Amino acid sequence: MRVLAMWIFALLTLQGCSVVQTVEPWQKGNLAKPEMTFDDDPLERGYREHIYTSKEASAGGSGLGGGGCGCN
Amino acid sequence: MVATKHHTELGAALLSAAMALPCIVSTAHAESAPEKGTLSFKYLNYKESQQTSSDALGVYGRADSKSGASAYDDRILVKATSSSLVVPLNSEWSMSGTLITDAISGASPAYHTQALSYLKDFRRAVDASVTRYLPNGTLTVGMSHSGENDYVSRAASLLATRSSENKNTTWTAGLAVNRDQINPANQIVLNETKRSSEVLLGVTQVVTMNDIVQFNMGYYKGQGYFSDPYKIYDERPRDRTQQKFQTRWNHYFNDLNATSRLAYRYYTDSWGIRSHTLDAEWVQQIGNGWSAAPAVRYYSQTAAKFYVEVDPSILPFPPSPPANAKYFSEDQRMSAFGGLTLGMKLTKQLNLDTKVDVKLEQYGQKGIWILSGNGSKGLAPFYARNLQVGITRSF
Amino acid sequence: MVSKAMPLKVHRQTFKAMGSACEVVLTSHTQKEAESMANLAIDEVLRIERKYSRYTTDSIIAKINQQAGCEAVQCDDETWALFQFASQLFDKSDGLFDITSGVLRQAWNFKKPEVPTSQKLEALLPLVGWKKVVLQEQRIALPLAGMEVDLGGFGKEYAADRAAQVLKEKGVTHGYVNLAGDMRFLGPKSTGEPWMIGIQDPRVRDQVVATLPITMGGLATSGDYERYFELNGQRYCHVLNPKTGMPVSYWRSVSVTSPATVVSGCTTTMAMLKEAEGLAFLQATGFDFFAIDHTGQVHLRHETQAALN
Numbered sequence: 003m004r005v006l007a008m009w010i011f012a013l014l015t016l017q018g019c020s021v022v023q024t025v026e027p028w029q030k031g032n033l034a035k036p037e038m039t040f041d042d043d044p045l046e047r048g049y050r051e052h053i054y055t056s057k058e059a060s061a062g063g064s065g066l067g068g069g070g071c072g073c074n
Numbered sequence: 075m076v077a078t079k080h081h082t083e084l085g086a087a088l089l090s091a092a093m094a095l096p097c098i099v100s101t102a103h104a105e106s107a108p109e110k111g112t113l114s115f116k117y118l119n120y121k122e123s124q125q126t127s128s129d130a131l132g133v134y135g136r137a138d139s140k141s142g143a144s145a146y147d148d149r150i151l152v153k154a155t156s157s158s159l160v161v162p163l164n165s166e167w168s169m170s171g172t173l174i175t176d177a178i179s180g181a182s183p184a185y186h187t188q189a190l191s192y193l194k195d196f197r198r199a200v201d202a203s204v205t206r207y208l209p210n211g212t213l214t215v216g217m218s219h220s221g222e223n224d225y226v227s228r229a230a231s232l233l234a235t236r237s238s239e240n241k242n243t244t245w246t247a248g249l250a251v252n253r254d255q256i257n258p259a260n261q262i263v264l265n266e267t268k269r270s271s272e273v274l275l276g277v278t279q280v281v282t283m284n285d286i287v288q289f290n291m292g293y294y295k296g297q298g299y300f301s302d303p304y305k306i307y308d309e310r311p312r313d314r315t316q317q318k319f320q321t322r323w324n325h326y327f328n329d330l331n332a333t334s335r336l337a338y339r340y341y342t343d344s345w346g347i348r349s350h351t352l353d354a355e356w357v358q359q360i361g362n363g364w365s366a367a368p369a370v371r372y373y374s375q376t377a378a379k380f381y382v383e384v385d386p387s388i389l390p391f392p393p394s395p396p397a398n399a400k401y402f403s404e405d406q407r408m409s410a411f412g413g414l415t416l417g418m419k420l421t422k423q424l425n426l427d428t429k430v431d432v433k434l435e436q437y438g439q440k441g442i443w444i445l446s447g448n449g450s451k452g453l454a455p456f457y458a459r460n461l462q463v464g465i466t467r468s469f
Numbered sequence: 470m471v472s473k474a475m476p477l478k479v480h481r482q483t484f485k486a487m488g489s490a491c492e493v494v495l496t497s498h499t500q501k502e503a504e505s506m507a508n509l510a511i512d513e514v515l516r517i518e519r520k521y522s523r524y525t526t527d528s529i530i531a532k533i534n535q536q537a538g539c540e541a542v543q544c545d546d547e548t549w550a551l552f553q554f555a556s557q558l559f560d561k562s563d564g565l566f567d568i569t570s571g572v573l574r575q576a577w578n579f580k581k582p583e584v585p586t587s588q589k590l591e592a593l594l595p596l597v598g599w600k601k602v603v604l605q606e607q608r609i610a611l612p613l614a615g616m617e618v619d620l621g622g623f624g625k626e627y628a629a630d631r632a633a634q635v636l637k638e639k640g641v642t643h644g645y646v647n648l649a650g651d652m653r654f655l656g657p658k659s660t661g662e663p664w665m666i667g668i669q670d671p672r673v674r675d676q677v678v679a680t681l682p683i684t685m686g687g688l689a690t691s692g693d694y695e696r697y698f699e700l701n702g703q704r705y706c707h708v709l710n711p712k713t714g715m716p717v718s719y720w721r722s723v724s725v726t727s728p729a730t731v732v733s734g735c736t737t738t739m740a741m742l743k744e745a746e747g748l749a750f751l752q753a754t755g756f757d758f759f760a761i762d763h764t765g766q767v768h769l770r771h772e773t774q775a776a777l778n
Binding site: 084085087088089091092095096109164165166283 | 502505506509545546547550551554557558561627630638639727728729731732735736750753754755756
Binding site: 006009012021022023024025032033035037038039040043044045046048049053054056057058059060061062071 | 114115116118120154156158172174197199220222225227240242272274278279280281282283284286288289291292294316317318319321322324326328333335339341343345347349351357365367373375378407408413431433437439456458460462464
């Protein structure tokens, strides 16, 4: 719960603080580059999530899980 | 009058001056279906091994092993192919589908990192989704199905996004439900099921022209059969809840034409496992459509409450679980360890519509690499290398 | 899925932008689809208007003009490309096409028939001169306070091209974007016939002097009848020579078609500015044109016959 509180605090701070600038649509050229987005290679993400969930105990965090598997 | 094609030098000069104007200005328009469809293929070659030697196991070395001998035992080998297709139907709807086939072979330990036994399996998974684009957001419905010899998994999901007027803030909310059927080949259990649901909440915020951050929170709740039927002494709780928190930050360096991508995830669950994951990637544009992206990932997890540590006095035999223990597992994945991945990805944009990429990663997992506290002992260091080759085409 | 056997309907959507009546005309299978595509095109026009207007506070042009005599302003890729384009036009017109000449407007009030004094013009002329503008590392600096840049010379034409590009990417092959006479065509009518476009008579309002058949490309018109006053039988229009500050008077109207509206627009403006040498200039571009000089004489080059009224 403490971690959750930390996250909500960070979120609200970010929303309110002056670090966040209003970026106009014509200034978003760099943000539109694939490497600046958060999911530019879905097939690679698919393999990565599958590999790590079958070798480690943690799962997820950034997206909703697809199907599961009986990975050993 | 028809715009004539017979241009003179002056005419051609004026036209070429105008062609420098951006035809595709990469502005963030109102959410609408992608302008082009995409077809992608990716091949994966994944190979695991473990280092079983007296040196590697330290004081837990096998009594009969030669000192200093560094033997690597093969573990799992996976050859997989996946293909995905994204098709915009019109400016308000798009569809996507992915097909994955895995050919799995190799060896897997029956407990800890001992008693490797051979296995062979084939998995096929398909998922499909439909997205509706609304003036200020999107709605996506997805379904997936995965089947292998002894395991069938079905899932459905709903994801909604909502953007602020200037598209600088996007909220995400998602729900996924899962239903698995387990019928192990050794028939230790019959027709077991596992059900789960997961909720995801997130926000993506544009911070500057060159910075974007994302926060995600996930909550998972599952009931049913969680044990591994192929492992000795494996009896896990019939329920599990998980909480995950993730932060991501991408920063573009104008002068270097490179992007840094950082991510941190904190995970905790009802089995006593807590983990930290730190991802760092540097995407460097090299010119001529090439880019190189070295990446590093560090992972650390505590052991599950019911994990039974290796007992050095009876190695290589499995320790019996504590007498009054209701739950127990000797699965390496439930132990306490740290994991490190080093990878390199090369991408080449062949033309406006085609991109190819190749990625090589090396992963190592060791008890001593844990972030803090005591890592689990007596487990052979685990290694995995994977090679991915992919191609994407827009149409 | 819509059956391809359904007939294509012509959809016309009007809107107001850049101070004028505009429209998007396209053919599509359904009303809903046509509306959503037209709205995307209109959004693009409004985006450009907001970004490059002299008047709106969040426009990059306003920011640059505010910083005249002070700091350089960072430009995004689109704005930088437009300035590079303006630079090329300046070079190819021997300095006649100059986007810093807008400041001369302060001397001319077209609502009053009054010719400014030479002192008034001489005070403003030092503020004109694209050569003085500092362009470096995607930053623009206007060295003297009072200097202004103004994309009015090709802003509407650029917006027409960009809006048409949006439609083109959505697969529109019959239709056009019309921003108060600056038009970009995406293809003929669904019957295959060209659109019949009337050219405004420069001396009689709401009367067409010629009808041109057009299927593809950009059409732009410059004329001395949009903003002007007449004094002692002499017409003074809003197209000003940046070197003298005085309006041009050789041409009553010039219309040009070329593959891009932004190029057609610059060609018509440059022909107006070159006055008597404008005809040779129009011939040299190789583009189709329809021009009426100050005597009322028509000069044209055409691949298919223009129907003269």
